[in-house]
Amino acid sequence: MIADRYRARADAFEAKIAQVREDQWDNPSPCAKWTARGVVDHIIDMHGVMLGRQIPRTDSPLADFREARRQVEAALGSDRAKSEVSTPGGPMTLEDHIDQVVSDDLVLHGWDLARATGQDETIPAADVERLWAAATSVPPELMERFRTPGAFGPGIEVYGAEVPVPEDAPLQDRLLGYVGRDPLSKTV
Structure with a gap:
């Protein structure tokens, strides 16, 4: 269920990234400190936080998100998903942490990215x-x-x-x- 929810949300977020035109990456977002690219960078960074490592970067936000997503999906599909991790809210399983943080972020920041780039905000x-x-x-x-x-x-x-x-x-x-x-x- 958690992996399926993550996958559906990641699909939606990836589709939004794919629709961003090159001239829209510097558009302001509803998150006052970030541009459209900053929103995507934050999501990629949070994927790394969940995994305890940095996600390598290229010049392509879409390729970078796909790599971050690949790594999170690999973790969700492994024995590591059930391992306990330390979080600001207390210990929980890695899969629960991903579900409550980065998966939920995909939804809210998906709205931010849509708003910043004129996409469907539903x-x-x-x-x-x-x-x-x-x-x-x-x-x-x-x-x-x-x-x-x-x-x-x-x-x-x-x-x-x-x-x-x-x-x-x-x-x-x-x-x-x-x-x-x-x-x-x-x-x-």
């Missing part, structure tokens, strides 16, 4: 519901830490400040606002 309903349930179940004191830049290490910000979104807005918009994106703004 997040699959099942992912929206799962991420909404996960985000809103975080205790307030931990959510405050998630929203504090650097709380989990230099340069790491899990969520931004909540962006107000009408209570009757679609769940995708409410999720995005909750994790610090402005889904109602059409500019980045």
